[in-house]
Amino acid sequence: MKKVLLAALDPVHDxxxxxxxxxxxxxxxxxxxxxxxxxxxEVIERAIREQPAAILISRTLGYQVxxxxxxxxxxxEAAGLREHTLLGVGGMAITRELGAELGFDATFTGELDIEExxxxxxxxxxxxxxxxxxxxHEKPDITGGxxxxxxxxxxxxxxxxxxxxxLEWVKGKTTPAIERAKIRxxxxxxxxxNFLDSNHKRAGExxxxxxxxxGPQVQAFYxxxxxxxxxxxxxxxxxxxxxxxxxxxxxxxxxxxxxGGKPLVFVQYGTGCPLMDSIHIKTVEAWGADGVLHFDPxxxxxxxxxxxxxxxxxxxxxxxxxxxxxxxxxxxxxxxLWNVRGHRGLNTPEVQILAATAGADLLKINIPYGATAGGSxxxxxxxxxxxxxRLAAQYGLPFDxxxxxxxxxxxxxxxxxxxxxxxxxxxxxxxxxxPKPLLCYSPYMQIEGQMEDNYVDMxxxxxxxxxxxxDAPLWPGEPVGFMTHTADRIQSAVTxxxxxxxxxxxxxxxxxxxxxxxxxxxxxxxxxxxxxxxxAVRDMLRFMGNCRFQATPRAALIQEQLRNEVIxxxxxxxxxxxxxxxxxxxxxxxxxxxxxPGRVGRDTVMIA
Amino acid sequence: MKSIGILGTAKNTGKTTxxxxxxxxxxxxxEQAGITSIGLDGEEHDFVTRLxxxxxxxxxxxxxxxxxxxxxxxxxxxxxxxxxxLRTSLGExxxxxxxxxxxxxxxxxxxxxxxxxxxxxxxxWGTDVLLVDGALNRAVPMTVLDGVILTTGAALVPDxxxxxxxxxxxxxxxxxxxxxxxxxxxxxxxxxxxDGEKAVLNLRSLxxxxxxxxxxxxxxxxxxxxxxxxxxAPKLVEKFLKLGGAHFTRSRLIFSDPFRxxxxxxxxxxxxxxxxxxxxxxxxRCFMQKPLHCITVNPFFPRYDPQTATYKPxxxxxxxxFSALRKAAMPLPVFDLHVEKNVDLWKICQGGEINxx
Numbered sequence: 001m002k003k004v005l006l007a008a009l010d011p012v013h014d015x016x017x018x019x020x021x022x023x024x025x026x027x028x029x030x031x032x033x034x035x036x037x038x039x040x041x042e043v044i045e046r047a048i049r050e051q052p053a054a055i056l057i058s059r060t061l062g063y064q065v066x067x068x069x070x071x072x073x074x075x076x077e078a079a080g081l082r083e084h085t086l087l088g089v090g091g092m093a094i095t096r097e098l099g100a101e102l103g104f105d106a107t108f109t110g111e112l113d114i115e116e117x118x119x120x121x122x123x124x125x126x127x128x129x130x131x132x133x134x135x136x137h138e139k140p141d142i143t144g145g146x147x148x149x150x151x152x153x154x155x156x157x158x159x160x161x162x163x164x165x166x167l168e169w170v171k172g173k174t175t176p177a178i179e180r181a182k183i184r185x186x187x188x189x190x191x192x193x194n195f196l197d198s199n200h201k202r203a204g205e206x207x208x209x210x211x212x213x214x215g216p217q218v219q220a221f222y223x224x225x226x227x228x229x230x231x232x233x234x235x236x237x238x239x240x241x242x243x244x245x246x247x248x249x250x251x252x253x254x255x256x257x258x259x260g261g262k263p264l265v266f267v268q269y270g271t272g273c274p275l276m277d278s279i280h281i282k283t284v285e286a287w288g289a290d291g292v293l294h295f296d297p298x299x300x301x302x303x304x305x306x307x308x309x310x311x312x313x314x315x316x317x318x319x320x321x322x323x324x325x326x327x328x329x330x331x332x333x334x335x336x337l338w339n340v341r342g343h344r345g346l347n348t349p350e351v352q353i354l355a356a357t358a359g360a361d362l363l364k365i366n367i368p369y370g371a372t373a374g375g376s377x378x379x380x381x382x383x384x385x386x387x388x389x390r391l392a393a394q395y396g397l398p399f400d401x402x403x404x405x406x407x408x409x410x411x412x413x414x415x416x417x418x419x420x421x422x423x424x425x426x427x428x429x430x431x432x433x434x435p436k437p438l439l440c441y442s443p444y445m446q447i448e449g450q451m452e453d454n455y456v457d458m459x460x461x462x463x464x465x466x467x468x469x470x471d472a473p474l475w476p477g478e479p480v481g482f483m484t485h486t487a488d489r490i491q492s493a494v495t496x497x498x499x500x501x502x503x504x505x506x507x508x509x510x511x512x513x514x515x516x517x518x519x520x521x522x523x524x525x526x527x528x529x530x531x532x533x534x535x536a537v538r539d540m541l542r543f544m545g546n547c548r549f550q551a552t553p554r555a556a557l558i559q560e561q562l563r564n565e566v567i568x569x570x571x572x573x574x575x576x577x578x579x580x581x582x583x584x585x586x587x588x589x590x591x592x593x594x595x596x597p598g599r600v601g602r603d604t605v606m607i608a
Numbered sequence: 609m610k611s612i613g614i615l616g617t618a619k620n621t622g623k624t625t626x627x628x629x630x631x632x633x634x635x636x637x638x639e640q641a642g643i644t645s646i647g648l649d650g651e652e653h654d655f656v657t658r659l660x661x662x663x664x665x666x667x668x669x670x671x672x673x674x675x676x677x678x679x680x681x682x683x684x685x686x687x688x689x690x691x692x693x694l695r696t697s698l699g700e701x702x703x704x705x706x707x708x709x710x711x712x713x714x715x716x717x718x719x720x721x722x723x724x725x726x727x728x729x730x731x732x733w734g735t736d737v738l739l740v741d742g743a744l745n746r747a748v749p750m751t752v753l754d755g756v757i758l759t760t761g762a763a764l765v766p767d768x769x770x771x772x773x774x775x776x777x778x779x780x781x782x783x784x785x786x787x788x789x790x791x792x793x794x795x796x797x798x799x800x801x802x803d804g805e806k807a808v809l810n811l812r813s814l815x816x817x818x819x820x821x822x823x824x825x826x827x828x829x830x831x832x833x834x835x836x837x838x839x840x841a842p843k844l845v846e847k848f849l850k851l852g853g854a855h856f857t858r859s860r861l862i863f864s865d866p867f868r869x870x871x872x873x874x875x876x877x878x879x880x881x882x883x884x885x886x887x888x889x890x891x892x893r894c895f896m897q898k899p900l901h902c903i904t905v906n907p908f909f910p911r912y913d914p915q916t917a918t919y920k921p922x923x924x925x926x927x928x929x930f931s932a933l934r935k936a937a938m939p940l941p942v943f944d945l946h947v948e949k950n951v952d953l954w955k956i957c958q959g960g961e962i963n964x965x
Contacts, residue, residue, distance in 0.1 A: 041815040041841060048812045066619070070745030071871075077748035078839035078871035079813055080795070082719045100675070100698050101647040101743055103718035107697045 002053035007034040007043045013060035040072040054121045058091040065093045073103045143432040147471045158570040159424035166579045170386045174608040176213040181349035183210045194308040214305030230314035249282045256288040264510040270295030272313035274324040278331035283527040287534035291337030296320045301345020325358035337361045344374025348384045356395040363399040368418030368588040372595040373405045378583040380601035393430035400434040409443040409594030413565035418588040437462045440482035460551040461558035463506045477512025492516035493532045497540035505548035609731045611738040613750035620763035622906035624662045633954040642735035644673040644716030647743025663711045672704045675715040684710025720749040747867045755899035761906030762924040776936045777875035781866035782900035787893040792837040800833040814840040827852040833860040842877035858889040865896040901957045902941040
């Protein structure tokens with residue numbers, strides 16, 4: 001095995017060379033390690049004697065760096081060592097530019113990457129934008145390994161009743177959204193592309209049929225080219241230029257949980273501009289995110305019909321068009337998981353179609369939440385939601401069920417009841433549900449004083465009650481730690497990281513986290529803030545390793561209480577015998593909880 | 609093809625300015641210019657002081673050898689003529705031709721072996737003159753070039769006398785006569801005694817006191833010559849001479865070349881050794897020499913401001929510095945290229961006379 005000479009050309013800091021010494025020795029290299037503070041002459045003298053394959057130098061202190069290291073390199077050259085000995089340098093004081101100026105054969109920056117060091121010693125070349133190790137070989141299936149067996153017979157029976165009623169109720173009903181979805185799907189299946197630019201001979205005919213079911217704003221867009229306020233078209237040149245640049249930014253970073261494994265970490269995006277979104281996505285990919293979620297603007301959900309083309313929006317939320325979605329997907333690494341939100345509003349079925357066509361891996365559908373906090377009419381969203389679940393099943397795409405109505409003030413047991421209905425409904429229709437209990441400091445918790453002492457007990461109980469009820473994946477989001485963040489980026493990163501670590505210790509399959517400036521963003525969400533949080537999460541997961549947070553005995557009491565309260569809600573809903581009415585009457589959350597039935601799409605359900 | 613290295617006594621002494629000055633003249637002469645660096649040149653800001661640096665703006669038609677990653681910051685339009693397969697820490701070295709003038713970051717062959725190979729690439733593509741920008745504290749790779757220009761100035765030390773002393777010492781190294789009688793029979797030092805006996809010293813460098821006793825033990829009678837084709841620290845050479853005492857009187861010390869001497873230690877220390885030995889009737893020679901064509905001087909230096917913890921540009925008295933250095937270096941030409949715009953630097957490098965402006 002080759003000989004490697006290690007030296008810290010630094011008065012005191014030699015941890016890097018000691019670490020290298022251990023790692024290289026373990027790999028069978030013969031290492032010679034010199035003490036800190038050694039002079040460059042001594043390094044070269046020793047190297048002349050030992051004739052190593054490589055000399056690896058580290059330097060931490062920032063003064064005289066160039067002078068000392070430059071001299072060492074020239075000495076090595078003068079001594080004839082460079083004909084057979086490689087010179088590598090690393091350390092806090094070293095940058096790639098400095099290494100190049102000083103004439104080292106390799107410069108190592110950032111965390112120690114032993115693979116990179118070994119490749120260097122062996123004279124092997126790792127490609128410039130190299131894939132260091134392929135950390136992600138394929139996309140994981142979040143639902144894989146779960147049986148979806150209900151462990152609580154009582155709850156299962158109640159859900160069975162409720163969902164049978166829903167499926168019976170939706171029979172023979174349609175909505176403008178469903179009609180649009182059918183037209184869109186037919187057009188796509190004929191490879192029509194988009195309506196306006198298509199060469200398809202029947203594009204005009206399809207468009208007319210489509211517009212019949214659209215609202216005035218969408219009609220104005222297609223007929224007159226009128227864009228909504230704050231929206232502009234992106235041109236082909238700017239798209240091409242940025243996308244080419246983004247492709248150069250691909251890097252295969254290690255996953256956030258040390259050693260891989262659970263949970264998958266998702267980040268939500270929706271800057272308004274698909275190009276900006278792409279930059280954010282590349283950034284979070286580089287820092288270890290496994291997946292991303294697309295957030296659209298709320299006004300888009302409140303109008304009948306979807307726009308098309310590359311559209312940039314000045315405010316929060318990126319407009320759902322097939323072109324925007326395809327653009328964003330093309331920027332992602334192939335292994336990045338992608339979820340597109342469409343769980344509320346007037347376009348849910350069509351969103352599922354566009355998302356699936358553009359390459360989404362996951363969909364999002366939650367009728368009780370969308371029909372209350374999401375603002376959609378309960379009857380409308382029930383019909384649309386069931387249709388969307390059928391689409392999810394057809395596409396074979398899992399759908400997640402957000403529990404964000406807690407943020408309105410709804411107690412978790414009511415939210416969970418609604419989510420359980422969606423689980424059963426999805427299963428009956430052949431889809432694969434992923435419940436998303438929200439780990440948050442919700443208004444209900446604050447008012448009721450439920451999380452005064454710690455955030456651990458309640459969140460532990462929430463996840464535990466799900467495990468107790470059904471064998472299903474769990475994915476807390478969006479985002480974890482909601483309402484524990486402040487405008488302080490460090491505080492936000494810390495609380496997010498703590499929540500992720502808590503969830504990880506409880507074995508969840510995935511988490512969604514936001515950027516550290518997102519909860520209280522007074523402007524655009526910054527990529528830097530995203531990096532803050534991802535770094536905090538990485539370090540927290542590293543800190544915890546296989547350890548877990550220890551909840552107090554109170555967590556078990558909360559868990560039992562939650563279960564009983566979920567059952568109580570489901571009993572009332574089952575007894576009511578009318579799911580839509582149950583939403584209207586506040587059984588899944590009422591005015592006192594801060595929830596009102598939605599109105600968007602009222603009276604638009606039709607007989608098919 | 610003629611190759612010229614631009615060697616700096618420190619950072620910010622004007623290597624890039626000198627390189628570009630010469631490049632412009634070569635282009636005006638209609639010659640095919642090539643350019644590379646043994647370090648990294650053309651960056652926007654100095655990576656230590658963060659002060660702005662002269663950009664490497666290359667003319668249309670110039671040939672450049674630079675690392676692949678430098679192209680990420682390229683502003684010139686270039687054509688890749690050849691991928692050399694020579695690797696650096698910034699990627700493979702590419703031979704480029706500038707198609708449209710612009711700024712380029714140049715990181716070229718960082719060691720002697722690679723620079724030697726690089727010469728072949730430039731030569732093959734018809735280069736008439738190759739300029740090789742230097743790098744901080746490194747000179748040895750330039751042994752493969754035809755000659756050098758030395759840049760110096762206040763960035764070395766913000767004191768006229770200090771600059772003159774240091775630069776003069778370097779000039780003296782480049783003016784050491786070439787050895788004609790003895791050859792470097794091996795890569796190890798050899799002692800030739802006046803009685804005709806010879807001894808090869810088992811020494812591969814003279815950088816540590818550890819080997820001195822063994823070394824001195826061989827010096828048991830008057831020495832006629834001692835070849836030192838290894839890297840030496842000047843203070844150890846001086847110690848060795850002192851330990852050898854009278855045996856070294858009137859002897860000839862022969863080093864490999866001024867570049868290796870500079871790598872071994874401070875030129876002022878070398879000056880002390882050389883003066884010490886000459887005072888005892890001795891001679892100092894080199895096996896190899898390279899023409900030092902001229903000196904350029906830069907009065908600028910970065911002054912550290914502790915209050916703001918930043919560097920600010922400052923200058924010495926340019927006239928005082930220039931005239932002191934000119935006097936010390938005579939007859940070697942000295943120029944301040946920030947002031948003198950019509951120096952025929954290219955003619956000087958070809959061995960022509962000074963063009964006084």
